[in-house]
Amino acid sequence: DAKTTQPPSMDCAEGRAANLPCNHSTISGNEYVYWYRQIHSQGPQYIIHGLKNNETNEMASLIITEDRKSSTLILPHATLRDTAVYYCIVRVSRPGGSEKLVFGKGTKLTVNP
Amino acid sequence: DTAVSQTPKYLVTQMGNDKSIKCEQNLGHDTMYWYKQDSKKFLKIMFSYNNKELIINETVPNRFSPKSPDKAHLNLHINSLELGDSAVYFCASSQSGIGELFFGEGSRLTVL
Numbered sequence: 001d002a003k004t005t006q007p008p009s010m011d012c013a014e015g016r017a018a019n020l021p022c023n024h025s026t027i028s029g030n031e032y033v034y035w036y037r038q039i040h041s042q043g044p045q046y047i048i049h050g051l052k053n054n055e056t057n058e059m060a061s062l063i064i065t066e067d068r069k070s071s072t073l074i075l076p077h078a079t080l081r082d083t084a085v086y087y088c089i090v091r092v093s094r095p096g097g098s099e100k101l102v103f104g105k106g107t108k109l110t111v112n113p
Numbered sequence: 114d115t116a117v118s119q120t121p122k123y124l125v126t127q128m129g130n131d132k133s134i135k136c137e138q139n140l141g142h143d144t145m146y147w148y149k150q151d152s153k154k155f156l157k158i159m160f161s162y163n164n165k166e167l168i169i170n171e172t173v174p175n176r177f178s179p180k181s182p183d184k185a186h187l188n189l190h191i192n193s194l195e196l197g198d199s200a201v202y203f204c205a206s207s208q209s210g211i212g213e214l215f216f217g218e219g220s221r222l223t224v225l
Contacts, residue, residue: 034213036214041201042219043117043203043218044156045216046214049212049213087156102154103155105154105155
């Protein structure tokens with residue numbers, strides 16, 4: 001079962017920052033926070049992941065609170081193509097494929113013109 | 114080149130038939146997965162294979178039989194198809210189960 005809580009939907013104006021929150025209050029010390037998105041029934045796409053520190057890549061930034069019980073995915077300048085369902089997932093990184101990537105319901109982000 | 118490719122993209126068939134979906138990845142990964150996304154859009158893991166060995170079998174009916182002939186391929190065969198099998202099936206791969214999963218575009222199965 002999913003161990004994260006996300007709002008079911010959010011809206012954002014094109015060109016503005018989209019801040020997507022995620023609660024993971026039962027996260028363990030060795031669990032990473034991963035974000036994926038799914039654009040209109042395409043295959044899910046990896047965005048970013050982190051353990052403790054904030055992370056940034058070409059797609060987004062990930063801010064993890066100091067107690068690691070919540071995080072925020074930031075899309076700095078949202079475009080219409082960022083309209084998608086965003087999934088926040090906690091996951092242990094373990095070799096051998098034995099751990100599961102468990103998807104919750106995600107947040108449906110709609111970027112409006 | 115597509116990193117994770119699935120065939121067919123669409124499959125319409127009658128109840129009771131047997132069908133297969135094929136998946137290939139050219140990323141050199143050693144772990145492959147099958148996920149099912151139902152009409153309510155929930156994505157659920159079905160199987161994972163690491164180096165051709167079954168690692169996760171997520172209480173899927175034994176009508177579903179995955180087969181991994183080599184690390185780059187993971188096929189899904191479904192016997193005696195039922196209406197409830199209608200869904201989008203996604204294949205994915207990763208390296209040793211660490212890091213990000215790369216998903217295929219999905220195979221939409223419709224059982225009539």
